[in-house]
Amino acid sequence: MYPDGRGAVRGVSLAVGKGEFLALIGTSGAGKTTLLKLINRLVEPTRGTLRVDGADIAATDPVRLRRGIGYVFQGIGLFPHLIVAENIAVTLRLLGWPKPDIAARVSEMLDLVRLPRELAGRLPATLSGGQAQRVGVARALAAKPSIMLMDEPFGAVDPLTRDALARDYRNLHDALGLTTVLVTHDVLEAVLLADRIAVMEAGELVETGTTQSLLTDAKTEAARALMDMPRRQSERVNRLSAGAAVR
Amino acid sequence: MTGLDPRIADALAHLPEYLGAHVMLSFSALALGLALSLPLALASINAPRLRWAMLALASVIQTIPSLALLALFYPLLLGLSVVTKTLTGAQFSALGFLPSLLALTLYSMLPILRNTLTGLLGVDAAVKEAAMGVGMTRTQSLFQVELPLALPVIMAGIRTAAVLVIGTATLSTPVGQTSLGNYIFAGLQTQNWVFVLFGCGAAAVLALLTDQALALVERLLARRERSSLLIAAAGVALLLVAGGLTSLYRADTGYVIGAKGFPEQYILAALMQQRLNAAGLAATTRDDLGSAVIFNALAAGDVDAYVDYSGTIWTNTMHRTDMLPREAMLREIGTWLQANHGVRLLGPLGFENAYVLAMRRDRAAALGVHTIADLATLAPKMAVGGDYEIFARPEWRKLREAYGLSFRQERQMQPLFMYKAVADGEVDVITAFSSDGRISEFDLVALTDPLTAIPPYDAILLLAPSRGADAALTRALQPLVGRIPVERMREANLTVSRESNQTPPAEAARHLWTAVSK
Numbered sequence: 001m002y003p004d005g006r007g008a009v010r011g012v013s014l015a016v017g018k019g020e021f022l023a024l025i026g027t028s029g030a031g032k033t034t035l036l037k038l039i040n041r042l043v044e045p046t047r048g049t050l051r052v053d054g055a056d057i058a059a060t061d062p063v064r065l066r067r068g069i070g071y072v073f074q075g076i077g078l079f080p081h082l083i084v085a086e087n088i089a090v091t092l093r094l095l096g097w098p099k100p101d102i103a104a105r106v107s108e109m110l111d112l113v114r115l116p117r118e119l120a121g122r123l124p125a126t127l128s129g130g131q132a133q134r135v136g137v138a139r140a141l142a143a144k145p146s147i148m149l150m151d152e153p154f155g156a157v158d159p160l161t162r163d164a165l166a167r168d169y170r171n172l173h174d175a176l177g178l179t180t181v182l183v184t185h186d187v188l189e190a191v192l193l194a195d196r197i198a199v200m201e202a203g204e205l206v207e208t209g210t211t212q213s214l215l216t217d218a219k220t221e222a223a224r225a226l227m228d229m230p231r232r233q234s235e236r237v238n239r240l241s242a243g244a245a246v247r
Numbered sequence: 248m249t250g251l252d253p254r255i256a257d258a259l260a261h262l263p264e265y266l267g268a269h270v271m272l273s274f275s276a277l278a279l280g281l282a283l284s285l286p287l288a289l290a291s292i293n294a295p296r297l298r299w300a301m302l303a304l305a306s307v308i309q310t311i312p313s314l315a316l317l318a319l320f321y322p323l324l325l326g327l328s329v330v331t332k333t334l335t336g337a338q339f340s341a342l343g344f345l346p347s348l349l350a351l352t353l354y355s356m357l358p359i360l361r362n363t364l365t366g367l368l369g370v371d372a373a374v375k376e377a378a379m380g381v382g383m384t385r386t387q388s389l390f391q392v393e394l395p396l397a398l399p400v401i402m403a404g405i406r407t408a409a410v411l412v413i414g415t416a417t418l419s420t421p422v423g424q425t426s427l428g429n430y431i432f433a434g435l436q437t438q439n440w441v442f443v444l445f446g447c448g449a450a451a452v453l454a455l456l457t458d459q460a461l462a463l464v465e466r467l468l469a470r471r472e473r474s475s476l477l478i479a480a481a482g483v484a485l486l487l488v489a490g491g492l493t494s495l496y497r498a499d500t501g502y503v504i505g506a507k508g509f510p511e512q513y514i515l516a517a518l519m520q521q522r523l524n525a526a527g528l529a530a531t532t533r534d535d536l537g538s539a540v541i542f543n544a545l546a547a548g549d550v551d552a553y554v555d556y557s558g559t560i561w562t563n564t565m566h567r568t569d570m571l572p573r574e575a576m577l578r579e580i581g582t583w584l585q586a587n588h589g590v591r592l593l594g595p596l597g598f599e600n601a602y603v604l605a606m607r608r609d610r611a612a613a614l615g616v617h618t619i620a621d622l623a624t625l626a627p628k629m630a631v632g633g634d635y636e637i638f639a640r641p642e643w644r645k646l647r648e649a650y651g652l653s654f655r656q657e658r659q660m661q662p663l664f665m666y667k668a669v670a671d672g673e674v675d676v677i678t679a680f681s682s683d684g685r686i687s688e689f690d691l692v693a694l695t696d697p698l699t700a701i702p703p704y705d706a707i708l709l710l711a712p713s714r715g716a717d718a719a720l721t722r723a724l725q726p727l728v729g730r731i732p733v734e735r736m737r738e739a740n741l742t743v744s745r746e747s748n749q750t751p752p753a754e755a756a757r758h759l760w761t762a763v764s765k
Contacts, residue, residue: 040380042376042379042380063382063383063384064382066379066380066381066382067381067382068382071380071381073373073376073377073380074373075373077373077374077376077377077380078377079374079377079378079392080374080396081392081395081396081469090381090383091381091382094381094382094383094387095382139381
């Protein structure tokens with residue numbers, strides 16, 4: 001992907017390998033979400049080229065492109081007037097799946113994200129935050145995409161639920177052989193989940209590297225400042241666990 | 248049904264006809280308003296300038312008084328009807344249903360448009376983005392996500408429009424459309440408060456029931472069951488088709504007798520209908536037509552016969568300002584009507600219903616007022632009361648100029664309240680009607696007109712162009728010509744409009760005929 005030009009995101013050159021889990025981190029307004037939306041053409045680039053599976057996406061029909069890419073929205077974005085089963089099935093219906101296949105797939109997806117099947121008939125407003133997030137993931141995965149775009153998917157829930165959701169998703173990523181791009185402002189989450197991390201600042205990609213290399217050997221000030229936080233946190237936790245006195 | 252107030256029994260007898268017409272009219276207007284507003288709203292949702300222009304136009308229409316909007320559509324459609332007749336040979340009726348339908352449709356559009364747009368624009372941007380993100384096209388997003396989410400706001404607009412239309416439909420009576428307004432207009436003219444309350448009450452109940460029915464539709468729609476959607480759509484389509492058919496095909500109920508909106512006209516229309524029925528001819532009456540509407544309706548053939556007054560035709564239709572002796576004026580009116588509109592003047596009925604200035608007898612005596620000329624010096628300290636038309640009519644201008652009258656205040660009011668107002672001293676003088684029984688009832692005195700500034704107002708029977716040579720019709724109505732003396736007419740008028748012990752117009756017409764045919 002090589003978007004280029006002035007605007008929310010510029011001068012970005014980034015490649016995501018098949019089966020890779022990439023986290024985009026950076027402060028608010030750094031352009032993480034815009035970069036993510038460029039990938040499924042929710043935002044159109046003014047300059048530059050984006051390729052998915054080698055093909056320039058500017059040449060594909062955006063609607064077809066989006067139906068083939070799973071997207072989990074910031075704030076979940078479930079359709080409030082549709083029940084859980086209809087939310088999960090929405091892309092399948094758009095793709096024209098036969099009804100029995102849809103019903104079977106919905107049950108399968110509920111199992112996959114570890115939600116009880118009884119939730120199928122409920123409206124989103126009656127779900128807990130964690131349940132709604134799982135439905136969001138199930139909806140994105142229903143049409144068997146190979147690429148998942150996730151925008152702060154585990155925000156707005158309590159830390160325990162958040163941790164459980166994140167670990168469950170990483171397992172799905174591995175089991176289904178997905179390629180995932182995750183946008184988060186939570187550096188610890190990125191460190192715990194991602195294979196590789198891309199750091200953004202003021203619309204530009206400042207540094208990319210494996211999680212390990214960024215933690216130990218960040219080249220830029222911006223990356224160091226961000227990666228410093230989880231390291232200090234874990235060091236403190238380690239010292240506490242070891243019984244050392246902490247001021 | 249002993250013990251039931253005869254006025255309530257009379258009101259109930261009219262209910263199926265009035266209510267049926269009212270429902271048909273208001274539901275058709277609402278369906279048409281929906282059919283126009285929803286696509287317009289959808290088309291303009293992404294075009295802010297078009298949206299602004301549309302809402303501005305709809306708002307302007309909403310500010311036009313309902314009665315005026317309804318009345319304006321009549322001449323408009325009349326012109327259109329003439330055009331289609333010359334082009335295709337087919338003529339539609341511009342009276343009644345169509346002008347009312349179009350005016351009410353326009354009224355229904357603002358709340359539907361505004362709420363649809365507000366509802367759609369209010370859908371959470373995150374949800375709209377999610378719709379795009381899961382792979383919906385713009386249209387799929389609109390119909391599967393945005394419209395369902397905006398439904399409560401849209402339905403609120405439709406319900407507002409329904410209540411508005413059902414209420415305003417009562418004002419379609421003066422353009423010749425039967426509605427629950429017939430109760431209200433007739434009741435106001437004849438002091439029949441039972442009728443007025445009955446009309447208001449029926450319209451209110453209908454509005455409430457419709458509102459509740461729409462709430463039910465909203466719940467069905469929210470469940471998104473395809474069957475309920477189909478039922479709702481089929482119901483709307485059915486009403487629309489039925490409404491359209493009744494408007495295009497005039498039911499053949501025989502001759503149509505027109506009447507303006509006051510008691511004397513109701514009685515004369517009923518009398519003509521009775522005469523036609525007695526001759527074995529079917530006939531219906533159309534009461535409460537506006538003064539400006541009724542002559543055009545006759546000329547266009549929507550009304551077959553009605554009674555007008557020579558002075559009114561002379562000054563308001565022929566725009567004459569000179570004065571001729573009574574007989575000469577009648578002859579000239581007859582020739583002019585035939586030549587310009589093909590309308591036949593069958594003849595004068597024998598009485599006059601003129602505009603007269605009237606005062607309380609004791610007050611006139613105390614001030615030494617006998618003629619209109621005596622008012623000239625007193626007028627600047629006096630208030631004059633009159634009906635809605637008089638102060639704008641050429642007769643009034645002429646009267647003021649001839650006598651140098653300049654009243655302190657000109658107050659317009661229902662003729663019903665006028666007589667009481669002068670009797671109570673609310674106003675000093677009124678522009679009364681010479682055949683109105685209330686002049687003597689309230690002990691008023693009519694001032695003479697020594698300069699003959701006011702033309703004669705002989706009641707004259709007019710026939711539509713297509714009926715001029717209708718032998719059966721003329722034979723049945725001819726006996727009325729020259730038959731009705733003013734005393735008898737006054738008596739009949741009073742029995743219909745007095746405060747207590749009222750007689751329905753049809754009953755008064757029978758008494759009148761018995762009295763004059765002896």
